[in-house]
Amino acid sequence: MDRRLTALAEQLEAGHIARREFLRRAAVITGGTAAGLHVLRRMASAQGGPKLRVWLFKSYVTAGNDILARQVEEWAKERKVQIEFDWATFGDREQKFVAAIEAGNPPDIAEMNYQGPMRYRPALRDVTKLAKDLAASRGGLLPFAERVVQLDGQYSGIARLVFGGGLHIRKDLLAEKGLKMPKVYDPDVIDVAKKCQDPSKDLWGFGQTLNRCDDGNGFMQNILWDYGGGTWDKDGKPALATTFLKQNLAAIQFAVDTIQKHKVQPPGVMSWTDVSNNEAYMAGKLVCTNNGASLYYAMGAKNHPLYDKTQVILTPGGPAGAFVASNPYTWGLFKASKHAELSEDLVRWVEDEKRFEEYMKACSGQAGPVYKVRAEHPYWKTNPNYEGMLQNILRGVWIGYPGPITPAAIEVQAQYILCDMGGRIVVGGLSPEAALKEAHKRVEDIYRIRSRS
């Protein structure tokens, strides 16, 4: 207890002061103390500067996460700003954004994926000037990145990086059999898979889920493009079972055949999530699998024996070419923030080329370029696997290709419509044509609903 209050209590007990006087003095002491503490707290927070709420994305490449967090902290120290960090993961990122935006309490600045600028546009600040400034001093944005962050000339996000990746393949197994690296799925990947796999030893030729996850989404989207098809036509209208029916049928037939006809995929592949192929590959159960650089990074970080036996090559293609979606991660600055200038300053700080270089080098190929200058960095030539990842990014297109990127195109990805289409054939027993038509109807519904807003 406060010494003054103790003394007062003693005086009251000794009858030196009346109860009323005791209460009056006690109220003055406690009230004064509380007011003093309040003033002190305000002074302390005033000394610490404004508080910025920053949401970062926690990727599987932990070294990169640590560097980015440190860079933000250094900026905060330099600018005398308090930082309130929060991390979003693959599993809870969109949920957090939805909850925060709907509650009217979004962060000041957040690291978003490719869906962010389009989906959260009503809540995001127009960052056209900053985005153009950054791009101009870095040789300009690469085409896929430009599409993701900008709509009708207005930028809702600032592109930061693209996850590099490709087909991770066991070069030791291919060398044993005297096989060349595959360039197309059919017949190259199937040949390699069949010749290298040994189901009796639980070694499978190809690990590629069609299930509801980012890996499944990516593959399904790419394979439609590889066969000359796609979900959207060049005007951004649904084309799954109309314009591209024939091409999409061939593509989806191939995807299903890898499981049902060629039998090069492991049991349970249709229930895989994003980490399942990483685990299976690192457990030595796969000859090849498509994945982001996080798999290569994880093997390197753990000194895994397969690190040196793995080559990351260009994602294979099909009859119409080899396509991948290059989906940039972006910075989003929210309208509700009172610290817009500070947020812009923070973006300039972490996107500084020296700082980005430090981050990129720790990311083992995951921090792919969105600016032309960054694509020319010598880092990408230091490892043949990085070269593969870079080329994959550079030839990348955007969700919605060959049309524009739209909220409807984003929602088709977010709802895993293409994965469900594959699942309906493999598990639901539908014919490819029926599954394609069913998915087309869902896409049309989304297009209709999104066109209205």
Place this chain on the structure above:
Amino acid sequence: MLARVSVPVTHVGDKAAPSGALALGLKRVLGPDHRMGYLFVLPIFFFVISLVGYPFCYAIYLSMTHKLVGLPPVFVGFENYVRLTWDGFFQRAVVNSFIFTFGSVAFKLVLGVVMAVVLTSPIRWRSFWTGVLLIPWVAPTVVSALNFLWIFDGSLGVLNYLLVRVFRVLPQGIGWLSEPGTAMASVVAVNIWRGFPFFGISFLAGMKAIPAELYEAAAVDGASVLQRFRHVTLPGIRNIMIIVVLLSTIWTFNDFQIVYILTKGGPGGTTMVMPVLTYETAFGAQRLGEAIAVALYLLPALAVTIMVLARYMRRGRKR
């Protein structure tokens, strides 16, 4: 002075007569302390209105809107409900929900009865076994579901390892969560594993309340073990059974964690149930109005089920 005082008294008395009669009437109907009663009920009433009534009504309103993240809702009437009615994906989710719920509850009921019967029989270490059987119910669902995700894994799972490598029952592993015949069965199995101890422990409590004399009298009358079970045990736990089935039906119907962690409703919507579809519509599609419509769509059907069961239960009590 007296006259001045008497006037207002008379005046008050004149006016107070009907209100006094009303107060008396209220006292007679609501009891002598009804005013105090209102005071006591007021906080609860306030909490129910603010925490249940308002959100529920607002949810109904939102379900009739086109509400996208960051944009104000646009009233569309019953459009969301009509659209869902004809949506094949939603229809499959409804069917899956009923398969998941009633498949699980039926098995949990049988296993729960078996568990209770075993635990009331004179076995060694009864308390120990009771504790062991309660573990699935006590363990957090997320932990259980993640364990089963690993157990069912096609390549690295322990179930395939045992069946293929150890016992050599199968030549090759099964994709438990990815094949048409096993995906729904697997998620149902996990729900059963998780939920049957609740049935068992509730039935156990009910069975312990049945007077031993009833069994003795039945035995004296020559009833076999099976007959005693049918004519003494089952009627004795009937009401508990109804309550437990009712609660479990509601919980299972709303179970999100097991399906979401194991399959996310996949592959191809094979295990898509209503709670997961609600979640996917809200956070995947980010159509909040439609997501609430998904959640509320079957509410009337569930309410009717609950009312029918409750009525049935009350009728049994009257007998």
